[in-house]
Amino acid sequence: MSKQLRVAIVGCGKIADAHVEAIQNNPEAVLVGVCDREILMADQLASRFGLSNFYDDCDRMLATERPDVVHITTPPHSHLDLARISLNAGCHLFVEKPVAVDYAHTKALVDAAEAAQRKLTVGYMYLFDAEAVRLRELLHTGVLGDIVHIESFYGYDLQGPYATALLADPKHWVNALPGGLLQNVLDHLLNKIVEFLPEGEVQVQAVPLRRSAAAKADQSGLLVDELRMVMAAGGVSAYATFSANVRPMAHFVRVCGTKNTVKLDITTSTIHFERVPTLPSAVGRLVPPFQQTADSLRGAARNVSRFMRSEFHFFDGLNRLTQQFYRSIANDTEPPIPYSQILRVQLVLDEVIQQIGRAAA
């Protein structure tokens, strides 16, 4: 790359730390400024990361620093407006998830980026973890055959510091989303499915459950602590589970094919194969556990190797997504996440939220 991309961040809350690190760890980019409408927040981020340029006015930052890329890490209600301001300044966009409050806003954002001929990506970082990338590579080899079914599971801790704080604060931006807390996490669950569904309309059936006392007592009807979703498109089915009660909190996707099945465990960053037995009778039942053990050992070895090479960061996926996005800008190639996928995730998400709302009513 001939020159470093000039990058700025708008929104200096919790997730901004991860973006600063992803940018600072990327030799192809330089972080030129951070901005938050609360200047104290911009100041604190700049102070902690040794940055000299911080702003409380996005227009002024864009005019002064002239960034090539803007990372928008504000609450989703402001994404579309900030995106338009940044696009007008000629910037490419990295927008944190949830990308917008609903499909209409998401579509408007994508359209605006295309009209401005600037590139856009969204913070679906788990899709870019090392093993998630490897899973995609495996699928392209045809080892699974045709995909028949996908299962996605996302565990959540409603007692954790983040959920506790936002549930206690009715004015928290998450509670202002049409789907509340669920909307802030469901895209993690759905984007791993939508990627593998054939084109066409997605049929969705959501089954919300309220198991805990907190969920049962919730007046809004949106606090669901167990959610099951069945989806289908083009002859491929999917099943998604959001659970705030199952322990340990799992986070995985399982892709079932006509030849083999594979499970990507995001929590442990490992891939597990479930192969069709090739040996007969009792021997056919003896061998698979050894194969699975060998798979686990190979996965562990890969992770140790990544750790030794300092490539096993908590935000590994965000680092890789950022790198791929910057390269798509530099080389003028397709951005790492197709816009059709971003829109489709939001479409399914809206439908799920509407069904939960109808069930609550």
Next chain:
Amino acid sequence: MTIVLVTGAGGFLGPSVVERLLTRSDLIIRCMVRSSVSLRLQQLVSRHPDRIEIVPGNLLSATHITGVLRDVDTVFHLAAGLRGSPADIFLNTVVASKQLLSAISDVNSVRRVVLISSFSVYGAATQPKGALIDEEFALDAHPERRDPYSFAKARQEQLFVAAASAQHSFELITVRPGVIYGPGGGGMSTRVGLRLPGMLLHLGRNNLLPLTYVENCAEAVAVAGTQPYPAPHRIVNVHDDDLPSSRRYLNLYRSHVEKLRFLTLPYSATMLLARMVEWYHAYSKGQLPALITPYKAAALWKGNRFSNARLKAMGWRQIVPTRDALMLTFEHLKDSAETPAADAATKLRRSQSTVGLYPHPSPPSLQLAASTDRSCAQ
């Protein structure tokens, strides 16, 4: 009657401050709580319904604060962010304070603000070993290098000092407690060492721990906030008498709470470990967090002396002797470890009620068995 406001009244220190303020006969105490009212605060309200007002609200919401401040003479500002991401801690400490100060300038009734800060604002990292930390001690020039809480508290102090200088409408009293501990306060202070799976890395050695039991700290806050106008002292450090060393504290903890395995590191080894951790953090581009760095290690484990002379000159007397305070805390920690959550909560209520029976200002003579601490400030 004078109306005072206590922000963060639902936290660890808040109910104790309310209780100590109740011993001053001419005060109406308005308590701002962010979410639910703790059981202890409910008990105080039921005993003094005519002197305590509970006002739910969030300091980050400007519309909440102005109404809460109506006719308030003194603000005891305890609310701060203790958990979450660095940005969350900063938001709930500094930005919340900015909103409070803005509302104070609007209402025009507030004559005094008592800010509960922390020992962590002092620049112990760059001062010699054994230096005496009193109110004249240099402030930390780089609190961002220490930890998010210290950074937020340092910025919070700057904000209040600037506002007090600019507005001239209120008198600022800054209270800097050491490690606040007591039943319900949490575990062992990092000044003792770092908890690892199954053991403690004991880094405090023979250093004195600047502990202040929650009731004693609350009394200090009340004393500092009720000085006559104008206040003779604007900054006061808070810690108890008879401070234990880290080693003595650990021995008592092991005798009364659990037989915790530990490894004591000399200061030179601690610094070597801190340098290695910092180097690896940079080398790996943050693959593992820089839990300890030479700067943090020097601030926490180099070893200092402390003075509460100014606090005593203001009339503060320790309500709960250090040994009794340690025993009460250790008893709670042991109960918490041994019993289910519901039972532990019951025992916490019992121990807090017991503490609440201490007369003011004469010390009690309870014979209790236990010991420990938990840091809140510092």
